[in-house]
Amino acid sequence: MSEQKAREDMVRLGASFFQRGYATGSAGNLSMLLDDGTLLATPTGSCLGELEAERLAKVNLKGEWISGDKPSKEVSFHLALYHNNPQCRAVVHLHCAWLTALSCLEGLDTRNAIKPFTPYVVMRVGEVPVVPYYRPGDKRLGEDLAKLAPRYNAFLLANHGPVVVGKDLRAAADNMEELEETARLMFILGDRKIRYLTAEEIAELRS
Ligand SMILES: O=C(O)[C@@H](O)C(=O)COP(=O)(O)O
Numbered sequence: 631m632s633e634q635k636a637r638e639d640m641v642r643l644g645a646s647f648f649q650r651g652y653a654t655g656s657a658g659n660l661s662m663l664l665d666d667g668t669l670l671a672t673p674t675g676s677c678l679g680e681l682e683a684e685r686l687a688k689v690n691l692k693g694e695w696i697s698g699d700k701p702s703k704e705v706s707f708h709l710a711l712y713h714n715n716p717q718c719r720a721v722v723h724l725h726c727a728w729l730t731a732l733s734c735l736e737g738l739d740t741r742n743a744i745k746p747f748t749p750y751v752v753m754r755v756g757e758v759p760v761v762p763y764y765r766p767g768d769k770r771l772g773e774d775l776a777k778l779a780p781r782y783n784a785f786l787l788a789n790h791g792p793v794v795v796g797k798d799l800r801a802a803a804d805n806m807e808e809l810e811e812t813a814r815l816m817f818i819l820g821d822r823k824i825r826y827l828t829a830e831e832i833a834e835l836r837s
């Protein structure tokens with residue numbers, strides 16, 4: 631894919647997230663690997679609804695800022711995911727309401743915050759580990775994500791929000807939307823007794 635097309639895709643996706651309420655204010659950040667091995671990332675403090683193709687930040691895989699506006703302060707945790715998962719070619723971090731609400735609950739299963747009760751989340755995303763709370767931009771976010779990256783496609787940052795990877799930006803976005811919808815269903819279901827998928831049903835979906 632040409633760099634220009636990649637830039638336009640990121641701008642379009644940011645606007646789509648913003649228009650549909652997945653992103654608000656200047657929260658969240660996106661990145662994707664370019665064919666030349668550098669990273670295209672949203673600038674720090676930018677509104678995902680108002681990105682400009684020529685102002686997107688470019689950084690190399692050492693995290694050095696090459697061009698564009700100053701990159702997201704979370705670019706180090708994005709890099710941790712690229713470095714530790716060869717399948718990861720795009721990263722989406724949002725503060726979307728339902729997943730962020732979930733990230734604030736006490737007593738989450740930190741190995742998997744979303745116990746499956748529908749098939750699609752198993753097929754698309756799998757388990758969602760929880761990273762302990764750190765201040766946004768803290769280097770420990772990257773250190774913890776680096777350890778989890780080889781085994782998972784999605785993560786919940788405690789009291790902060792979700793991070794999802796994909797083979798491209800579209801796939802990462804689709805996975806994020808699927809997870810957000812699942813979190814919404816968890817809150818709709820509330821205290822009702824849920825029939826969770828059985829171990830056999832989950833294994834069948836993974837096979
Ligand atoms: O929550 C935060 O502050 C960051 O994780 C975030 O979402 C936006 O930071 P920038 O990408 O640096 O704007």
Ligand SMILES: [Zn+2]
Pocket residue numbers: 657658723724725766790791
């Ligand atoms: Zn954030």
